[in-house]
Amino acid sequence: MSVAREQVECLHHSLIILLCLAARGYAFRDDARNGRFRALIFTHPMTLRMSYERRFRVPFRFLLLVTLAACTREDVASRAREPAAPALPASGTPRATVTLDAEDGQWTRAAKSLSGIRYSQLAQITADNVRNLRPVWTFSTSVLRGHEEAPLVVNNTMYILTPYPNLLYALDLTKGDSAPTKWMYNPKPQSEAQGVACCDVVNRGPVFANGSIIFNTLDNHVIAVDAATGAEKWNTKVGEINNGETMTMSPLVVKNMVLVGNSGGEMGVRGWLKALDLGSGSVRWTAYSTGPDSEVLIGARFKPHYPKDRGKDLGVSTWTGAQWKIGGGTVWGWISYDPTLNLVYYGTANPGPWNPDQRPGDNKWTSSIFARDPDTGEAVWAYQMSPHDLHDYDGVNENLLIDVPWKGQTRHVLIHPDRNGYVYMMDRATGEVLSAEPFVHITTTHGVDLANGMLRYEPSKHGRVGEVVRDICPASPGGKDWQPSSFSPRTGLVYLPHQNLCQDSEGLEANYIAGTPYVGMNVVMTAGPGGNRGELTAWDPAAGRAAWKLTEDLPVWSGTLATAGDVVFYGTMDGWFKAVDARTGAKLWQYKTGSGIIGQPMTYRGPDGKQYVAIMSGVGGWAGAIVAGNLDPRDSTAALGMVAAMKDLPSKTTKGGTLYVFALP
Amino acid sequence: MSVAREQVECLHHSLIILLCLAARGYAFRDDARNGRFRALIFTHPMTLRMSYERRFRVPFRFLLLVTLAACTREDVASRAREPAAPALPASGTPRATVTLDAEDGQWTRAAKSLSGIRYSQLAQITADNVRNLRPVWTFSTSVLRGHEEAPLVVNNTMYILTPYPNLLYALDLTKGDSAPTKWMYNPKPQSEAQGVACCDVVNRGPVFANGSIIFNTLDNHVIAVDAATGAEKWNTKVGEINNGETMTMSPLVVKNMVLVGNSGGEMGVRGWLKALDLGSGSVRWTAYSTGPDSEVLIGARFKPHYPKDRGKDLGVSTWTGAQWKIGGGTVWGWISYDPTLNLVYYGTANPGPWNPDQRPGDNKWTSSIFARDPDTGEAVWAYQMSPHDLHDYDGVNENLLIDVPWKGQTRHVLIHPDRNGYVYMMDRATGEVLSAEPFVHITTTHGVDLANGMLRYEPSKHGRVGEVVRDICPASPGGKDWQPSSFSPRTGLVYLPHQNLCQDSEGLEANYIAGTPYVGMNVVMTAGPGGNRGELTAWDPAAGRAAWKLTEDLPVWSGTLATAGDVVFYGTMDGWFKAVDARTGAKLWQYKTGSGIIGQPMTYRGPDGKQYVAIMSGVGGWAGAIVAGNLDPRDSTAALGMVAAMKDLPSKTTKGGTLYVFALP
Amino acid sequence: MMLRPLACRARTPLLLVGAALAVVGCRREERRFRESPPATTPSAVRVSALQPGTMADTSHMPNPYESSAYAQSEGQRLFGWYNCAGCHANGGGGMGPPLMDDEWIYGSSPENIYNTIIQGRPNGMPSFAGKIPSPQIWQLVTYVRSLSGLTPMSGRSARTEHMNFYQGAQSMQGAQTPKNSFRPPASEFP
């Protein structure tokens, strides 16, 4: 595409913007006083019913200048950071793969496997017959907030953990066309915890290990209950709501340790990952994300790949004063484990406050990935994706541990689709970035320098207090938020559910008061290029680009599930549960559930030998806060600016909390 | 069955009771001090972990005496008031029928027809193919309380009215496999209204007329909104929560008048029926249920069939002092209309307080049926089913207007299955009771004397303050509560959904404080004979007895729907939506919804010409209060004694609020 | 204010199950004459455990009747008299939430309950301000807290135990709500 043609397209877009303004009721006419077209006069639609006229005049010369400049700059910038054009899946070429455990038909942790790939070898439901899928039974959770959790299935029992108040249900799957409740465990979390839970009171699900179901409550309890009886085995409080801490993540059990982390990056919380003894619940180690090496558990074995991540006590020296104590880097996302290397992988969240001018420095180890030895918690390597993060680009997204053919050899990598818009492929033994390619439209950075691991920031997107920065892409929820991807070794593709949002923001001075928000940013989000707010991207890690892409009107805030039937499942925020062809993305089936879907689909083999697929329906989360929290769309900055992009959601879905289970007839 | 054999059976039951006590942990042993078996000693199970012994000793002589007495009395009493044994439907014999309007495939009022029979002539779904029924889409209402409402379908739009906060949704049915929201109207009722709503904050649905959807809010507003746009047309406040008034009933529109009544019989409310102008919402007339004839709208045209219901100002003289002003008789049930006679029919609720000793007299016109001219509100006849009601036997249940072959001629009757346990068949022109036969086990009365219309009370069931009366059958919710019946002219049968509950009660002195409960009764309910708490009875009005009966473990608290496909639909409180054969009661199909069902099933023809069936899922109401209100089962008197009979419900269902729509593939 | 000579009045139980309880529950206590009514209403009472910044001590206004069996017994009488029982039954709830469990939407401290009674709460609890004298409110507080075992049960009569013969092991012996109960919390009851 020539530059000239791109400019024409861009000008074409400007025209569309004018038409949009017109559609919203703005009147505009040319101000052609002496016969020459000199300016456009915009008149605000409210003028009609207000006593004074709200209008503004844009000189045409200025208009032309700005538009041309924008179009040119846009074009130059985008060349570096626009995702590559879709391609057919590489059929003859080498593709990514993974070593699988034997399929037991169960789903014992949110991501099914320790490698975090959300792939099931069950293959009764295929791309050919999925169109016959139908709901077989449903279960209401009694809770209306956002249901991000994954159901588990162990020993013919399904376990559902709700958002706050974190009710845990055990449903008996042996009864055929319904699933009576075996027991319900009510942890009775403090209701006040809701007041420090940024972005809805979600929970991402429990984990099964050693005969126990283990989960976190919003008020910072880690609880193990007997999977058979619901009796509490232990209950350990590991955080304090009066410091702004909550817990929403799904624990991972590795080597008789329960790994859990905290939430609260918008509340001046100091992030940590803790390992609790599986038998007793006692804390074996705590690895903070900020602070001195002794508390970050950085020691002799720590060997980051890049010089930028090396040095003593970087968790203190990359901050000013004691800011690291309230600097964020919480651990509310996903943990993966490689038993061969004996390393766990997880990302840390954004630094706090959002306003970057209040925290000079790289703010280590926020927005980073850690590889740790689970036995001791020691860090083996770390890599900071977004040093001195400017836009709330958390690093907590999932890390899929797969094997990828790369430059003639098979590399054991982690695939990390980051909020900053790049899919990182890293050697998981060393932390070396093999590739970092954009999967969304990016204006804030110009790629990752593979030589030194540095993210190349676009200086104009670094706003100061009181300054409005426009066209920040991706927006604060990132190119992709918490919603987890899946990987199919049959196609070699990673299925990324994500959003397509940009934003304007303005820094404010944030005032730290423990237990209250610590953000310092006014944000207003909007749909990214194309106007669609969501996408499902099938990412080919071997090629470092998308194999195919599906667009969705609303952000795809649910996880994905890949199966050996070559079907990929996901849900939409207006309630459709969908199945698409894992190879082509062709839409195969959909069903309208009661509320918007932001949960994690899973599949299991029932006691009758049939394959079932299950999903929680129940809109909410950050993207659905306007519905879950009844927010007022007239304030574009509501829900940290998310409401601006989701004003129409209340007309498209309603609150609910229901499990749907599907099967073939 | 001989008396001797019955006594043996009864003693057998006593043994079962002992075994039950044992199962609950009571230890009992015989106290055989001098070699003779003299008594049973019961030891409470908590004794094991308490410092003192809780036990009681029951002398055997006493035990024998009581058991024998109970068994004998039981038997004698039940002979008169036990429902007749089931029979096959009368195939060759004359059967009840009705004149139907042309089928438009819509559902414009809760009962579909003015005659209140809930019968659809749609016949695509039949007893043969209903087994293939499957859910096609679902819609979450955002509300967790009890969903007793019927959805409406008018002009390819479905209207759903939720329990408090009484959200009204309009769903577009023309989009195929989902139904996007066209608009939502939020009346924003006062939250305080929840505090005076006895027995959950339900609503039984809106009504369509003249391009408007009209409904009542819990805080006593009657509101008409434009069915196409959701714009409010008028909004009339007709009651006051600070007097204990709420509104839960479904209005009926007759001759450009909206007929509405109030709730609050447990709050010292004075009942009324009001007619509001369909165009403007202004009140045209108000007919009180108690007070002077001028306010009850009793005048020259008033001709009750029985002498007991004749006299001047009975609404005052059958009370002491000014008690009629707080005496109940609210109008929260169903209204039917006969256009030929130009009469509306409805029942009035129980007198207040429940404690009968505080209100000597017949307490007219509580627990009565009125026939009124809708143009003026004038009463044409009235009949009091339960004079000086002792057990909260409201008279608000539905009146089905059908034609029944009776003693050689066709009578235009109303069928009224009353809470007191009898199905009344009355000449709807005159109020004459043609028959009154029991449909449940009754211990409180001995039938209705057709000569004078008197209900024959069992004196021993009239408790005094401080006195516990046992084995009151039916319990306060009656043999059947609000849940409406349906009638099929193809089978001639009325399909009664109902409960099977008995209770113990103890009168207390009630203290009237406006806006607070005015009950004066401790009640503890339990399952009736057989142990099943619910039944579906197919009632043959021509024969005056049940054609067949289905038992359900839980009370059948949903309405029924009869269709020309000879299928009857209903739901259970643990969430099963069921279809049975209208002729035989054979179970044909069931589907497990997310929450318990207490709604009213309906059916319609979609824009695609297909027949659909819809039901609200969402447990609650009086019977489901233990779940909807999170009540504590350790207090048997909770929810006016209902909790005692429903202790297991929380283990069988969860809160929810979802519409399910079903169709054939 | 009526004063009664006995600290505990146990009605004669009509059936056998209740008897032992009532006997055990009776204890005499000092009779107080002309006690001065407690001070004015609590004002800046926290309804939330969340406190921004450093945690401050919460100064509790003590209920002057906290350990008075007489006040508890009077509170039980008033609980019926003011129709509290109409909504909350004998602690299990109905129109209103249960009071015998361990969930307290607006706090379980005496001053929390005091304020709930006089201020009312938005989803249906009426405001009894100006309707119940302050000493009686404190007596109600004492009784309400006894329902869940927050105060000793010494003063409670066994009034309703006799109703539960057929229902088996209903226990009014304070709050031992099983953690593993089927009851979801009352989060929609503000």
Place this chain on the structure above:
Amino acid sequence: MMLRPLACRARTPLLLVGAALAVVGCRREERRFRESPPATTPSAVRVSALQPGTMADTSHMPNPYESSAYAQSEGQRLFGWYNCAGCHANGGGGMGPPLMDDEWIYGSSPENIYNTIIQGRPNGMPSFAGKIPSPQIWQLVTYVRSLSGLTPMSGRSARTEHMNFYQGAQSMQGAQTPKNSFRPPASEFP
């Protein structure tokens, strides 16, 4: 307490849309020096409109700053300073419920809002007792009520209007919540 000479401080709007609003919003008022802080906290404030028995008059404690544009402007500053905006955004809500609409879970009267701030509320509103001086709470009350048009908007700056250029006709001009809005009420927000 800092006193500022101007009753209304309007920042220079960065973009065009906000300008007219800010100009219209400015009005001068009498400057008050050394005003005495308002009396103590309101105590027996009803949170429920339900009153058993005969209705009593509700005696409102008037907000001394109710019509003060200066107090409103100060309230806006404090709304940011005490991180109210962190949860309630610029009135549209986030972690906390919106304040610019016509739904008030705990009442809309000045004394209701005052109590909500000092007492906290059970589903997440922290208790600011001892954290914010009483006069500042009243200023916050004035500002919070202005968000939904319950007090005049004269004192509000147009601080956030400039953020909404791309989003179209966002109006911060008081509460005209359409009756027919898609927003179900916040009944699960106690």
